[in-house]
């Protein structure tokens with residue numbers, strides 16, 4: 001049986017109270033969004049134990065979750081998301097993919113390197129970068145935005161975690177935890193060990 005992934009060390013960078021007021025995460029405009037969270041085999045087992053239907057996962061060895069139509073609004077929801085309370089029903093055991101956010105693990109634009117960055121679509125992080133109103137970003141490249149020191153330190157912890165032996169082994173089995181390039185993400189770290197691991201495992205398994 002695969003070992004469970006350790007929880008990402010360090011603080012969750014976005015305070016929970018802010019998350020509960022926000023309407024970005026856990027909701028998806030399209031049913032087949034590439035950003036639907038990916039669950040490893042162990043994470044699927046935990047999610048099912050905590051009440052998520054097994055049918056939400058097309059492949060129990062590891063897969064992106066099947067989203068459901070929003071009961072009142074437009075678009076789609078993760079089935080673990082409660083639109084009334086705005087809470088994740090499996091928050092304590094949410095998958096690595098969700099723990100990472102608002103950091104993002106993705107291929108770079110040339111699909112040569114795996115990188116860690118932060119998502120400028122997260123309103124809280126954008127505010128921390130001094131850009132409260134996205135309109136002010138007109139003409140500004142995401143790469144020109146910078147985060148305060150505490151966030152950069154947490155990004156370094158996350159990068160170290162992702163390149164630890166145990167997590168590398170897991171990512172080699174589940175390469176779809178790495179998303180395709182996202183233009184809204186500001187790249188912070190190039191993950192050379194992870195890139196080499198995925199290249200040597202010769203996996204072309206992509207979202």
Ligand code: SF4
Nearest residue numbers: 026078080081088098
């Ligand atoms: S598992 Fe939880 S945190 Fe992740 S997308 Fe679903 S509701 Fe959101």
